Amino acid sequence: MHKKHNFGAGPCILPSSVMEQAAQAVINWGGMGLSILEVSHRSPEFEDVVLKTQLLVRELLSVPDHYSVLFLQGGASTQFAMVPMNFLRAGEKAAYLDTGYFAQKAIKEARLFGEVEIVASSKDKDYAYIPDLFNIDNESVYIHYTSNNTIEGTEIFDFSATGVPLICDMSSDIFSRKINVNDFDLIYAGAQKNMGPAGMTLVIAKNEFLNQAKKEIPSMLDYRVFRDNMSMYNTPPVFSIYVAMLNLLWLKDQGGVSGIEERNIEKARLLYAEIDRNPLFYGTADVAHRSRMNVTFLAVNKDVEAEFLKFAADEGIVGIKGYRTVGGFRASLYNALPLSSVEVLVNAMASFEKIYSEKTVLELE
Amino acid sequence: MHKKHNFGAGPCILPSSVMEQAAQAVINWGGMGLSILEVSHRSPEFEDVVLKTQLLVRELLSVPDHYSVLFLQGGASTQFAMVPMNFLRAGEKAAYLDTGYFAQKAIKEARLFGEVEIVASSKDKDYAYIPDLFNIDNESVYIHYTSNNTIEGTEIFDFSATGVPLICDMSSDIFSRKINVNDFDLIYAGAQKNMGPAGMTLVIAKNEFLNQAKKEIPSMLDYRVFRDNMSMYNTPPVFSIYVAMLNLLWLKDQGGVSGIEERNIEKARLLYAEIDRNPLFYGTADVAHRSRMNVTFLAVNKDVEAEFLKFAADEGIVGIKGYRTVGGFRASLYNALPLSSVEVLVNAMASFEKIYSEKTVLELE
Numbered sequence: 001m002h003k004k005h006n007f008g009a010g011p012c013i014l015p016s017s018v019m020e021q022a023a024q025a026v027i028n029w030g031g032m033g034l035s036i037l038e039v040s041h042r043s044p045e046f047e048d049v050v051l052k053t054q055l056l057v058r059e060l061l062s063v064p065d066h067y068s069v070l071f072l073q074g075g076a077s078t079q080f081a082m083v084p085m086n087f088l089r090a091g092e093k094a095a096y097l098d099t100g101y102f103a104q105k106a107i108k109e110a111r112l113f114g115e116v117e118i119v120a121s122s123k124d125k126d127y128a129y130i131p132d133l134f135n136i137d138n139e140s141v142y143i144h145y146t147s148n149n150t151i152e153g154t155e156i157f158d159f160s161a162t163g164v165p166l167i168c169d170m171s172s173d174i175f176s177r178k179i180n181v182n183d184f185d186l187i188y189a190g191a192q193k194n195m196g197p198a199g200m201t202l203v204i205a206k207n208e209f210l211n212q213a214k215k216e217i218p219s220m221l222d223y224r225v226f227r228d229n230m231s232m233y234n235t236p237p238v239f240s241i242y243v244a245m246l247n248l249l250w251l252k253d254q255g256g257v258s259g260i261e262e263r264n265i266e267k268a269r270l271l272y273a274e275i276d277r278n279p280l281f282y283g284t285a286d287v288a289h290r291s292r293m294n295v296t297f298l299a300v301n302k303d304v305e306a307e308f309l310k311f312a313a314d315e316g317i318v319g320i321k322g323y324r325t326v327g328g329f330r331a332s333l334y335n336a337l338p339l340s341s342v343e344v345l346v347n348a349m350a351s352f353e354k355i356y357s358e359k360t361v362l363e364l365e
Numbered sequence: 366m367h368k369k370h371n372f373g374a375g376p377c378i379l380p381s382s383v384m385e386q387a388a389q390a391v392i393n394w395g396g397m398g399l400s401i402l403e404v405s406h407r408s409p410e411f412e413d414v415v416l417k418t419q420l421l422v423r424e425l426l427s428v429p430d431h432y433s434v435l436f437l438q439g440g441a442s443t444q445f446a447m448v449p450m451n452f453l454r455a456g457e458k459a460a461y462l463d464t465g466y467f468a469q470k471a472i473k474e475a476r477l478f479g480e481v482e483i484v485a486s487s488k489d490k491d492y493a494y495i496p497d498l499f500n501i502d503n504e505s506v507y508i509h510y511t512s513n514n515t516i517e518g519t520e521i522f523d524f525s526a527t528g529v530p531l532i533c534d535m536s537s538d539i540f541s542r543k544i545n546v547n548d549f550d551l552i553y554a555g556a557q558k559n560m561g562p563a564g565m566t567l568v569i570a571k572n573e574f575l576n577q578a579k580k581e582i583p584s585m586l587d588y589r590v591f592r593d594n595m596s597m598y599n600t601p602p603v604f605s606i607y608v609a610m611l612n613l614l615w616l617k618d619q620g621g622v623s624g625i626e627e628r629n630i631e632k633a634r635l636l637y638a639e640i641d642r643n644p645l646f647y648g649t650a651d652v653a654h655r656s657r658m659n660v661t662f663l664a665v666n667k668d669v670e671a672e673f674l675k676f677a678a679d680e681g682i683v684g685i686k687g688y689r690t691v692g693g694f695r696a697s698l699y700n701a702l703p704l705s706s707v708e709v710l711v712n713a714m715a716s717f718e719k720i721y722s723e724k725t726v727l728e729l730e
Binding site for chain 1: 368369371373374375376377378379384385387388389391392397398399400402403404405406438439440441442443445446450470473474477555557562563564565581582583584585586598599600601602603604605608681683684
């Protein structure tokens, strides 16, 4: 059905079987004679979807019982503000790790609420690496990480305890690899990478931490309101939650997070190997911090960029253009992208190299 | 395809043709070889969807050029807080009309930001009518209305100028009837009634009014950020916007808002006539303020309720159970509900009356 190899950075590829089930539910959901788009969120059938989706999140990530699993709206960008709105009081200080574009956005929003200390930054090298953490002030009310930097192509693999509550934006790598939820006080993620379609946000938070939040927060910006109302204080993004459930069921069938992690490691290994081998391209991120989700690379000769994009498009490869501020290429290898698509890209890079070097030889003659 | 007569209060019925196009796009959107769920929101194809949807809103509601049309997330419940967060400063006062459950929710959130004056209320009669407006303090920074009270079954048909900026929650009657956008400074509406699936919020606002908003508001809660970024500061609810576009195209084909208004008037007339005629039922709202969208009624004999719900279900009628705090019945007659479904309900009420009175006679004999 899907002939394209979709390397888009998000909203991104989801499994074909999920698309087919979702389309069927839009016409007639479960034989109810109703579309999933027209059912009440208060119907027992949809309440069951919310519950199942929560349970799948718990099962796939081994979420401990003393954590809540919440579904919100507004994406990570809303979380950038909601985290400090709930947990950073005026006069207090929060620690932020500055690892790129989205980390900076989180920092900007937090500054509206209290003091922000950037405890480490990789800005000096255009965010091509993950900085080591030093000197976390124990008075910080939390420390904020961005586990995967979608634009810069870096990923944090080591979450060392710092002694202060750890909050992490996992928008672009949640469900791609095993994590220890116990390491974190609050995890948030826009759904539109490995969870489901755009329009929902996942939050996993330690109840004890949520209980420390400020009072007098607007209902829709108060995590406890979502927790106390099973994420249905108001009408939730019904379709996005439903498709997330389908996608998490698919993930479970793939051997869960550890099953998919093995395949994600293999996909990333294959592509980075070609980038390192192929004289026309080079990777931008430090090898130790290379993201498995977003592989960023440049052409040695900038003139080649447009040519390769066209060459790749002819092979059915879409979504590999680098982020506008960075340029070059970005191939996103999210869970649903099959190894075969990575093989197509790798082969295209090798074929292009061959054609390009023959052409160059010809031009030199 | 849809055999049920869906009178649900929202998420609610959408046209079958819209469901079919939406399902097709989930499989393969416009022959691109990609699902609508996996396309980038920054793709020219999706940017075109956002633009078209904005233009359809402008055309269908005759939105003047000096108003912005924005697509947000979080539903009306988020707007309850976002309106005062943007426009009500500490020490200032805002006027609210208290016409029911959702108006009260808006009032509760506004109180977090400044003084709230309830300038009129119909609480004395369980919100069965729309109160007249008296004595609007000119110092109020805005007045807030709820144009249609989904739970109580009342609707405001007269928006008299009060001399202060008018903000209106039109979640459940926008696109159902003609309005004069010039009467309002800001209109908001959760999409999941007459606009599209759950997961998006429409805001129509006078630019001059938006420019008066407070500074230092988190980006995702600042209307100007949405205005200045074509509603795509972050990843928008792609699928909800796409289906809204399909639905607004359908509405245009129906003769636009004036075409649908005529049919909505006829649908409501038919059902209220049966409620008034049928001795088993009675309407709850004052006749002058009866909602065309949500028709609320009770059984004269409370014992009849469960029986009629079952009887109606056998006729393929779903979603007519009244809101949990109110009981009785609520039949929502949103745009996509065909007149034929209303006829089925009216006939069911008449048949039920016949059976019930025969049974009662039998029991009395």
